[in-house]
Amino acid sequence: MAMEKKIARLRRAKSTRARIRILGVPRLSVLRTGQHIYAQLFSADGATVIASANTLQAEVGGGLKSKKNIEAAAQVGRVIAERAKAAGIDSIAFDRSGYRYHGRIKALADAAREAGLQF
Template sequence: MARDIQLEKRRKQRVRRAIRERAYGRPRLSVFRSSKQIYAQIIDDESGVTVASASSIEKANREALKSGANIDAAKVVGKLIAERAAAKGVKTVVFDRGSYMYHGRVKALAEGAREGGLEF
């Protein structure tokens, strides 16, 4: 089990390093996926500030969604983060999937963010 955690940590560092090299000053859209919820935040790494955030655990989302751990919830969170980013003046970001594969809920969140108007 310790080896799995080490591999996940290395994969996450590898993805973040590649993102930093290709960001060119754009903020990053970071995704965290737990077994029950999904979270997204837009982070400006130059100033170290979270610009916008959204999650399936927010009260409005909890009431509207059947579960916070499915593709529908991820798509709603993606659209919500795009809406909040547009309100702050952020149009382009770099997608940070962390140690997760671009598949399932992570992919649905990205598609929802694109539908909401974010470019990456």
């Protein structure tokens, strides 16, 4: 069951990534696990990681009560947006990696938008 869910999620992610590749803009990709949330900003060609943030990093998860809730995801969104701005990137495409746009994924995206990223 678990493997079928993962395969279905990756299938959904594949079509999104194909559309993002056509756009030719940097891609903000997220990975959600039971304990943590990770975000990476890839270049338009997907070859290099421009910026990354996750709840394992001390500067991101330092003051958080829990690293697996909506507040933690919002903090990761704010930090990735700051790092993207520092790298000179304002406009990106959001790659939700096949996850539903809901809960922690939505919190991360909304926080990144509030911090100045456009997508």
